[in-house]
Amino acid sequence: MYLTDEQKAEMLKELNEMHTPDEVSDLGKYPDGTYQGKLDKIYLEQSKKGRNQCVMDFEIISGSYQGRNQRKYCGMETPDNLDFLTRDLRVLGIPSFIWTEVEKYFPKLLDTVIEFELVTKDGFQNVYLQKRISVATETKPKEQKPLFGSSEPDDDIPF
Numbered sequence: 001m002y003l004t005d006e007q008k009a010e011m012l013k014e015l016n017e018m019h020t021p022d023e024v025s026d027l028g029k030y031p032d033g034t035y036q037g038k039l040d041k042i043y044l045e046q047s048k049k050g051r052n053q054c055v056m057d058f059e060i061i062s063g064s065y066q067g068r069n070q071r072k073y074c075g076m077e078t079p080d081n082l083d084f085l086t087r088d089l090r091v092l093g094i095p096s097f098i099w100t101e102v103e104k105y106f107p108k109l110l111d112t113v114i115e116f117e118l119v120t121k122d123g124f125q126n127v128y129l130q131k132r133i134s135v136a137t138e139t140k141p142k143e144q145k146p147l148f149g150s151s152e153p154d155d156d157i158p159f
Contacts, residue, residue, distance in 0.1 A: 029125055030070065032118050036062045036133060037070060039092065039112045044076075044103065052076040054085055058114065070116070072127040091129040 003011065037058030044054055054074040060066055074088060075081035082099075089097070092112050094105045113133040119126050 029120075030060075030065050030068070030118055032120050032125075034115060034117050034130070035060050035065070035070065036113060036115055039109055039114065040069070042092075042106045042109055047073075056088070058116065061113065070118070070127060072116075072129070088129045091132060093132060 035058075037060050039056060040059050041057040042054065044052070046052055053076055056072040056074070058070045058072070060068050060070060072088075074085040076085060089102070089105075091114065092109045094102070094109070097105060113135050115130040115133055117128045117130055119128060
């Protein structure tokens with residue numbers, strides 16, 4: 001049975017009210033190993049259990065998982081948690097900061113390319129940021145000789 005335009009519009013309106021596609025993550029558990037990823041998002045939040053954390057979303061940019069995402073959660077409750085997060089933020093490119101101002105650096109970190117390692121231990125997969133990777137910037141095109149109208153003689157012309 002086909003839906004009328006009105007039925008279809010009503011169905012889609014109901015779907016909008018009960019589901020937000022942008023909130024669906026394509027995060028998955030990938031094989032342990034080293035990956036290259038671009039930082040898409042970084043933000044502070046509280047988990048459902050009330051845990052303060054920094055969340056980093058990386059888009060994998062090479063290999064068979066290219067285009068998929070990997071999320072890293074960094075706890076912020078203990079000095080040890082904060083040591084790990086500080087090291088990660090340094091790898092991303094923030095050499096020095098104070099916690100009350102750390103979020104102001106987040107927009108500048110977006111699109112940073114990182115090498116990270118996935119390691120599974122006791123059923124939980126950890127994400128370890130290894131190093132920042134320089135990506136070649138757009139290069140200037142080579143200067144080309146004009147095809148016609150050159151004032152310089154061309155010795156390669158056979159006639």
